Amino acid sequence: MKSEHKLLIDNPFVVGKYVSKEYFCDRVEETNTLIKHIENGRNVALISQRRIGKSGLIEHTFNQSAIESRYYTFFIDIYGTRSFAEFIYIWGKGIFEQLKTRDVKFRERFAQIVRSLKVGFSFDVATALPTFDLSLGDVSSPDITLDEIFEYIDSADKPCIVAFDEFQQIANYPDGERVEALLRTKIQHCKNAQFIFAGSKRHLMAKMFMSAAKPFYQSVLTMGLTPIPYQSYLKFAQEKFSNYDKSVSEDVVEKVYNMFDGTSWYVQMMMNELFALTSKGENCSVDMIEYAFVNVVDSQDMAFRGLMDRIPAKQKQVLLAVAKDGEAKSITSGAFIKRHRLLSASSVQVATKALLNEDILTQENGAYRVYDYFFSAWIRNNF
C-alpha cells in the first residue's frame, strides 16, 4: 500500500481504509509518540471513541520508514471474533497474509514452526509460492497454536510489532478471563515483540488495562486519541482541493468539522462528497453542504434499513425518541417517557443499555445521542 496507488485515486478524501501518507492528515505527534513507546520496548493501549482514527494511526505508524525498515509489523483486527479459536485463526491468517509481501525465509519458517496449522498450508505450483487456506474448524487446539505463534515471533530475525485492533472483543469470549490471563503471560515473556492494543469500547478497555484485578493491569502505557486539530485539517483539506485544481472555502471546512466535532470518519465522508460535487476550476462553497449531507445519508440508505430491521421493537422506540430529540437528557424521567409515549423507566433503561452496547447510542456528559450522525439524520427523515 505505497504511493504507487497515487495515480489511481481520483478523490483524495479517502474513507474506510489507509492508503498512504499522502492521504493521511497530521497525527505527527501521535505517530512519534507511538514510535517512541515502541522503541522504548513498551506495549501500548490505544483507546478512543469510534471513528476518530485509531486504526489509521496504527497503519500510518507501521508505514513510517523508522518502523518499516526495522520491524516486522502485523495488524490484526479481531472485530467480531467470538472465541479464542477464532482469535487464533484471525491472528494466524493475518500473519501469513501480511508476510506475503515480505521475506521468503521468514514466511517459510511460519509453516515450519506453526505446525498445528499445517493443514492450511499448501503450495501453489503455478507461482511456486506457499498458500494458506485455513478454515476456523482447522484450529483444533488454539493453546498450542498460540505457543507456536509466540515461538515464531521470538525466532524472527527482526523485532516484531503486533497490533490487535478492537482488542476489547476478548472480554466477550466465553472464556475471556482465561484468554486475557494467558495472553498477558505470553506477552510478558515475549522478548521479540511489542504489542499495541486498540479499542473503542472505553469502559471495556479501561477495565482490561486499568483495573487492579485484571491480568493486563499496569502492563501497558495508555494512549488516548482526540480529533485532528482543526487548523491541521483545514490545511490538509485545502491542499487536497488545490492539488486537483479545485478550491474550498475555509467556512466549508469549519462548518463540516464542527458538525461532527472533528470526528475523522464523518468529516472525511462529507469532504469526499463535497470534493466530488466540485468541478475542476470551481470553488466549493457553504451552500453545497446541505446537498452533500443528503447525498451521504442517501448513500447509506440500504445499510440503515438493514440496521433498523435488526433492532428489536422496544429498543427501536427508544432509539426514535433519542433521534428526535437529538441530544436526549434524563431519558428515564417521566417527562421524556410521556412525551415519546414510551412504556416505563425500567424498559427504557434496559433498551438504552442494549443500544449503548451495540454502539447505536452513545452517552456524553449525561446526554444520549445516536452514535452515527448520518443514521440520526436518516431516522429523522424516515420516521
Ligand SMILES: Nc1ncnc2c1ncn2[C@@H]1O[C@H](COP(=O)(O)OP(=O)(O)OP(=O)(O)O)[C@@H](O)[C@H]1O
Ligand atoms: N489522519 C487522518 N487523515 C485522514 N483521514 C483520516 C485520518 N484518521 C482517520 N481518518 C478517516 O477516518 C476513518 C476512520 O478512521 P479509523 O478507522 O482509523 O478510526 P477508528 O478510531 O479505528 O474507528 P473504529 O473505532 O470505528 O474502528 C478512516 O477510514 C479515514 O477515512
Ligand SMILES: [Mg+2]
Ligand atoms: Mg478501528
